[in-house]
Amino acid sequence: MGKVIVVTSGKGGVGKTTATANLGTGLAQAGKSVVLLDADIGLRNLDLVLGLENRIVFDLVDVVEKKCRSFRAALIKDKRFDNMHLLPAAQSREKDAVKPEQMKVLCNELRQQFDFVLIDCPAGIEHGFRNAIAGADEAIIVTNPEVSAVRDADRVIGLLEAEEKCNPHLIVNRVKPELMKKGQMLSIQDVQEILNVKILGIVPEDEKILRASNRGEPAVLDPSSRAGAAYREIVGRLTNPEAAPVVIHKEQPSFMTRVWRALGISEEMANHA
């Protein structure tokens, strides 16, 4: 029996789809059987980020409306891993095309066949959100260290707690340690104090994410990506709950910066030189 985890946030654009793609790929890389379910009907992105958009034949709405034989017909096997599949959303329909009860039934079916079912939740707290959480056992809340994102995450956690559902854990995404040190970005402690849920991982801001999305190759596969490294750690924690504690990956200073530091010259002076 597998675990059904919904990746949600409230606020849009914080990194839910990126997180779902990376966590799914990471879990597959670790040998687990995974299905990724895109619940963002009408604005589907998960297929793009995985590079699988050209292979879509049937989608979630077709499955629910029984236009195809079963969910198996709609599953798309990943390009790189045999043990990972995608169930895409429909692009030309809207979120009310699916009901929460239908999602519950589908998740129960998927749970029998896979170790992990990851659901990419749409932004918001309306019908799409309620569809996505209906069949889930656990929730991963993705947020940024930024006031609007944290406020919306608090709202979502409140909604989940009110239904006594999902045992939420937090991923703090797009973290810039330099800005945090300068006090220009909310610190992890600030976020913890407001949200008061366990942190599953901290993912730094990384330019390589953009390239990864455009190419359809999740960053977790790139050994040189800091965000990828963070996602690999989170995957480790998902597969082994007693794994290492959370650490922020700091940017490795450039070669010249290290030379200046070794010589005892401050960065401002070096830049004027």
Next chain:
Amino acid sequence: MISKEYVTMKGTRGGILVNIHEECPFAEAVAQFRASITQNQALFHGSPLSVDLGWREVGEGDQAILLEMLGEMGVRLLGVISTSLATRRLFEARGVKAIIGSLGLARHGGRSRGKAVDPPSAEEPEQPVEAPAPPEEIPAAAAVTLDETATVALADPTMLVRKTLRSGQKVQYAGNVVVLGDVNAGAEVVAGGDVIVLGNVRGTVHAGVGGKAGAVVLALNLHAPQVRIGDVIGFVNAQKGYHNNAAVMARIHEGNVATTLYGN
């Protein structure tokens, strides 16, 4: 013409509780009430009756209509429940017991005049904590004199909320509210009495709804931009240093919300 239900009845251990909707014409509600009594004669003559007026402000004329109707039908009125201080005084003056009780059928009134604030839309899945059922028996209270107001205030029911209120969650209660946790930004506490938060207040707190005099807000950490007491909204921006990391009490002083360090 479809008639609306302005009056609902409920059987409780202490007798019959009749709720009268706050926002309908009172005379019509009393007429429906009379009809209900006629249909359930045995019930009404056998059990004590309490009437819940919610936040409706009942004037002398309306009070007369109600009491006359009950007198005509031969129904004994045990007491009334009302969140409006003026209404309670009015009934007590006529020798009818009155207590603060629950917030009644309709939406909670956001101002002391009882005008309703827009409720959250029906679609929102938020879970406001519900007020407990009204007390089954009206406690024995003689006509309240000014000297006894302190004792009556102590007897006001208090709700204990044993968790942090997250954004979008709302607690409303006719008595006092104590929160063992934080009130996060976007959360609301609305109380007829005092509001005491043993944690951080970043959300909206409204005490003294319904006109209770001397209502206070107490917080271990008051970060919220505004505090509402009764009719007054105070913008207690944390300009003064002592607002952070110190227990603060807010109350009305000369028509404004004033804060003082608590415990000093």
